[in-house]
Amino acid sequence: MSIQIGPYKLSSIALLAPMAGTSDKPFRMLCRSLGAGLTTSEMVVIQAHLLNTNKSKYRLDFAGEETPISIQIAGSEPQELALSAQKAVEFGANIIDINMGCPAKKVCNKASGSALMQDEALVKNILEAVVSAVDIPVTLKIRTGWDADNKNASVVAQIAEQSGIQMLSVHGRTKADKYNGMAEYNTIQAVVNLVGIPVIANGDITSAKKAQQVLDYTGAPGVMIGRAAQGNPWIFSEVNHYLSTGKNLDYIPIEEKKSTILKHIQQIHAFYGDFLGLRLARKHILWYATHLDKNSMRYFWPTINKITDREQQFKLFKDYLNQL
Numbered sequence: 269m270s271i272q273i274g275p276y277k278l279s280s281i282a283l284l285a286p287m288a289g290t291s292d293k294p295f296r297m298l299c300r301s302l303g304a305g306l307t308t309s310e311m312v313v314i315q316a317h318l319l320n321t322n323k324s325k326y327r328l329d330f331a332g333e334e335t336p337i338s339i340q341i342a343g344s345e346p347q348e349l350a351l352s353a354q355k356a357v358e359f360g361a362n363i364i365d366i367n368m369g370c371p372a373k374k375v376c377n378k379a380s381g382s383a384l385m386q387d388e389a390l391v392k393n394i395l396e397a398v399v400s401a402v403d404i405p406v407t408l409k410i411r412t413g414w415d416a417d418n419k420n421a422s423v424v425a426q427i428a429e430q431s432g433i434q435m436l437s438v439h440g441r442t443k444a445d446k447y448n449g450m451a452e453y454n455t456i457q458a459v460v461n462l463v464g465i466p467v468i469a470n471g472d473i474t475s476a477k478k479a480q481q482v483l484d485y486t487g488a489p490g491v492m493i494g495r496a497a498q499g500n501p502w503i504f505s506e507v508n509h510y511l512s513t514g515k516n517l518d519y520i521p522i523e524e525k526k527s528t529i530l531k532h533i534q535q536i537h538a539f540y541g542d543f544l545g546l547r548l549a550r551k552h553i554l555w556y557a558t559h560l561d562k563n564s565m566r567y568f569w570p571t572i573n574k575i576t577d578r579e580q581q582f583k584l585f586k587d588y589l590n591q592l
Contacts, residue, residue: 269483269511271305271466271490273363273435274405276336278490280305282479282507285437285470285494286340286365286409289551293329294535298528299497300334303504305490308338311367314352314359326540328359336362338407344384346397353398353406365407366398366433368424383443386414391424395431407435409470412455415444421455422462429463436463437492440471447495457486468492475503476510476517483511499555501528522560526589529556533585537578546578553585561592 271278284291284299286308291299296307312327330337339361341352353364368384368391384391399406408428413419421438428436438459440451451471460467469482470492479491497503502520509517536552537545553572557565568588575581 269489271435271468273306273336273407273466276362276405278305279303280504280508281483281490281511282504283437283468283490283492284308284497284504285492286310286338286367287494290494290498292326292539292548293333294532294539295501295552297333297535298532299501299504302501302528303508304493306336306338306363307333308340308363308365311340311342312352312356313342314355329539330360338363338365340365340367340409341398342367344390346390346393349394350397350401353402357402357404361404363405363407364398364402365409366394368408368410383414385410385420385424385443386418388420388423388427392427392431395428395433399432405434406432407437408433409437409439411439411442411445412452413442415442418442419455421459425459425463425467429465433465435466435468437468437470440469453482453486456488460487466490470494472496473507476506479507480510499552499557499559501532522592525560526592529589530582530586533582537582542578546576546581549581553581557588560589564588564592 269281271281280303282303282305284296284304284307288310291307291310300307310327337360339356339359341349341356341364343349343352349366356364410421410424412421419442425436438456440453440456453469456467456469466489468490469486469488473479473482473491473493474496482491493503506517533549533552536549540548550573554569557568572581572584575584
């Protein structure tokens, strides 16, 4: 089983979900090295007045990353998104992904993200505008609908296929669900059976076995992994191994994990600099420590969370890992 997006045949059917505050350059490169078949950038709004901000500078840096480079754009107006797509190509995009899946209030209050699914005519106009604006593949990320009584993923999927979208990712929750409750896969299964483009299953893919179960149930050609990769980027290696052999990946040595973790923290520090790097590293440290030893968090986290020196943060975390 493989996934083809335009001229790109992906190396794995386990993909990293675009996540604001998580899928930045250091994390994308790490997940790619551990077997993610595609990584997509954090959502970006590419407008002239925002291009000189630090946030845009970091989010639009793709130097040294493996192709295909997928950049996710967000917005609520067809021409605005068409221009964003063209700018994304200038920044190195090989694939444009359109965000119609984010449930965050600050996104939905601007009638973008998953809020767009409430206006199917606007969805059509946006997709056609973006596909026409660029010569590279365009993909789309959606939810099952905007609430339990309005699940219109199947309608949006047909619009997407007719508009020239080349891959669709469906999160098995509605906008109203946010990240609460359990993801459901019946809607994803229905979408897979309805359209001819690749439909990627997303939501609660927390293990290699769960990935296989979701693939079997939905008939999707691939899975997209989000929060389960936070603190556990090895999940891509585990999924790939399980799907190819039917067996769990042998235990990854703790020393190997420690080395990978410390390298990642150093890359965060180097990429963002002392001030921002230290602060953005904190959540990854929390996720890694929780993944490796939940019990130790009670004494370790309150201490390292107060550190304001990058080198001290790294040393304290290294000492913590070495005593595990």
